[in-house]
Amino acid sequence: MRLFLTITFILFSNTALTKGTNVFGIGIYDIKFDGSEKNQAADFRYEYRSDKSLLDIGPEEDNFFFLKPFFGVEYTNDSASYILSGIYFEDNLGELFEGDKNKFYFTPSFGAGIYNDGSGKKLGNDLQFRTAIEISYELKNKNRIGISFSHISNANLGDKNPGVEVLSFSYHIPY
Template structure:
């Protein structure tokens, strides 16, 4: 039993090194909105990414805005998939409310944002990542043009590791 204790401690430390103890994050993103169409714009985002897991999911809430006054507030879930200690793949799904401003008409107010992001994780647990997102209304309205954004994210850890 005394011999097994160091082995168990090593497994716990290995899980922590792979990101199992990551804190909540405040994530800042900037990107190129509507890359496949003619309503291209600069997009900025801010998100709160909660550190607690509910099964494999972590809650996320955020807001995005474009320079042509389109705005979307959203809330949903993400999953952090760790590749060793440094690399994190983060798919997310976040329904929300959209206002087009002078931007692209996405067909209605209720929209769904899906995204995937690949990040490098630094020693202090902050992350720098590159991602792609898609917003559409899943054909709940007559028009469903959708839009894609390519973005860069810096995620700042809050409160240190748990």
């Protein structure tokens, strides 16, 4: 627990210096659409998404080139925990498809982190990778609500790699 708190403090101690978004989520851990889930649990997550781009390359109007960092923690009701960091970009769906901005955003992300099984699903390794896609809607107060689908896996680094899918609903608070 001490290591977890130390890592969390180090990751989040720098975030107050930059603008960003706090993302709070709740979801279903180990969701399968064929009914084969064995370790389903409630999933709770927090992410800090920085608004500062890691690299300023490409045309300014093309968000694809503006990769931004995020840091996050995830916890399930069966005591599994995951602390991760990674990159994301977001694009307005209206601009992407129609050329006119609307209130819908598309946000893919990729991250890596340390996973602790708790009494939950055994993922075969401490190091896990997460890929996610999210669609969110901007409210009048500039906050957003969203839905995301993510996959957590050890990329065959362990003897077992069962992976897990998570369906989440989120609330975004920019500052």
